[in-house]
Amino acid sequence: MTRESTQESLLSRVRDPADDASWREFDAKYRDLVLRYCRRRGISPHDAEDVRQLLMMGLARSMRTFSYRPDRGRFRDYLYRGVRNAISRQLSRRIDGAAPLFPGEAEELVDPRPSAADEAWETEWRGHHLRQAMAKAERVFRGRSLDVFRRLLAGDAAGDVAAAFGMNVEAVYKVKERVRMFLEERVLEQLAEEEFPDHDGP
Template sequence: MSSTDWRTTTTLLEDLQSSPASSAWDRLCRRFRTPVVRFAGRMGLSPSDAEDVAQETFVAFSIAFRGGRYRRADGRLSGWLFGIALRQSLNTRRRNLARERHVEPAARADYWISAPDRRAAQEAWEQEWNRTVLNKCLKRARLEFSDQMFRCFDLVVLDGRSPEEAAQALNSTVKSVYNAKHRILKRVREMRVAYERFDGMDDGTRALR
């Protein structure tokens, strides 16, 4: 994983302001593309529409940011992008419905009833953001621990096996399995706090509690 994935949001925004090059925007898109696309999919959009929403979200943010309408005091960058992604997703749903000229009124009503309300959309966004951050932390943590330790972790934490089963499967000891689980979880929590702090949060350990 590139170290640029762990640049603070403040540094990233400073890069966006000071450099006309696309590299800073590429880093922004790389950090947020996955949760935006997954969120748009949970808003009922097709994969291609979800990709379009991600592109439109970043374009809209670019215009707003360059126009001075986003400030760090406004809150988390991920939260600000959520608002844009939600608007773009709803706009896409409206366009899709407008193209379907022969849709019955009842079907149109059902289409909008099926759209998540803002609270549900917010929860969906938080879930996708947490999932993305956790995956990044796990990927980075794999570079710091042995394959054997991570196999212990995978079996117990990700696959739900008991420490005894994991130890038997890996020809290891139960103590070693517990040790691997503890050390990796501790490191991932540390990474998660750091990564979320980059986004303006004080604590990002919720998904691992």
């Protein structure tokens, strides 16, 4: 009440599998990333849905006993490893769930980063953050600014957009710059939350 306090992010809240709402939020947040990555790997939506399901079950199991710790590797690599394992298990139709998808407390994360060949994950992970940031932008920017930016996204030249909206080109660039700065800030925030689930507030 009268003191500064530590905030806990989604990542630390999902450690409690009983926290159903957090799980749903977590699923909603990362679902698209997982499904899109699967599609990029040529996996059918049918299998991709099961990969997602398998991944969530694996996360629930492993996070009960294992705290994801930033000093032991990045979250995106941790998640990647889970996705990769879920895919190989799904494709080999082994859904007995005997072996954990995620490393346990004792297991060291030996070079858990994606191989250079798997740029698909990096691309999708980047896309994931940009989509999240854009979704926030769509809630914050309204009306004309958003319409202007959408036209730019659609590939229209700044001059054409300016003419269409009856503004000068300068103003169009200003909109673009404001959205750019907004997105950059949001992405940085998201990265911080992802990697430092228990960080202190500003």
